[in-house]
Amino acid sequence: MARQYAEHGVSFVFLYTREAHPGENYPHHTDFEQKLRHAREMATRDGIERPMLVDDLDGTVHRAYGTLPNMAYVIGGGGRLVYRAAWTDAEAIDVVVNRLVRQRTERQGGAEHRPYYAEWQPNIVADRQTFVELLLDSAGPRAVSEYIDAVEHSMSPGVARPLRDWWTQHREQGE
Numbered sequence: 095m096a097r098q099y100a101e102h103g104v105s106f107v108f109l110y111t112r113e114a115h116p117g118e119n120y121p122h123h124t125d126f127e128q129k130l131r132h133a134r135e136m137a138t139r140d141g142i143e144r145p146m147l148v149d150d151l152d153g154t155v156h157r158a159y160g161t162l163p164n165m166a167y168v169i170g171g172g173g174r175l176v177y178r179a180a181w182t183d184a185e186a187i188d189v190v191v192n193r194l195v196r197q198r199t200e201r202q203g204g205a206e207h208r209p210y211y212a213e214w215q216p217n218i219v220a221d222r223q224t225f226v227e228l229l230l231d232s233a234g235p236r237a238v239s240e241y242i243d244a245v246e247h248s249m250s251p252g253v254a255r256p257l258r259d260w261w262t263q264h265r266e267q268g269e
Contacts, residue, residue: 095188096144102195108146110136111156114163115229117237126151139232170194176209181218226257230264 096106110133116122123129126148133148149155159167160178168177168190177190197207222245230238242261246254 095184095191099191099195102198104191104195106144108137108142108144109149109155110146111149111153112163113233115233115237115241117229117234117240119232119234120237123151168194183216183218186214186216222253222257223260226260235265 096104099106110129113120113122113132120132120135123132129151130148133146136142137146147155153161159165159175160180162180164181166177166179166182166187167175168187170176176194177187179186197205201207226238226241229241238261242254242257245257
């Protein structure tokens with residue numbers, strides 16, 4: 095998407111704020127050098143090609159825009175927040191950026207635009223099993239346990255049960 099919109103003067107950056115699921119391999123940050131190292135490793139591991147900015151240890155930028163993990167923002171001219179989502183959904187971001195590019199062209203032709211408020215709650219595929227397996231490989235066992243606990247707390251024991259069963263079986267097979 096960054097390549098697609100580059101010709102329109104749109105820039106995409108990745109803001110590394112904190113470890114969303116800290117574990118043995120990638121614990122909570124204790125100093126900025128460690129945070130920079132984690133950011134570089136993430137960019138390499140996950141194939142992130144766009145520029146990566148690293149927030150300070152206090153999370154100043156993260157707190158300014160909301161503290162949820164996996165947040166996505168589209169910031170328009172003058173630093174105005176035009177889109178914020180609690181999950182990075184490329185399809186939704188494409189819709190927003192496409193509209194902004196189109197509106198810029200329309201304004202150059204004399205059209206006047208005004209903002210309006212909208213709410214939209216799309217859904218994503220919830221492949222928690224694959225996510226937990228990736229989390230184990232990248233962050234470590236503690237991150238998996240804490241993630242399953244969070245799913246149970248924020249959703250329900252029923253949603254967490256298949257993950258907890260897999261995790262129990264995985265640990266028994268490893269012993």
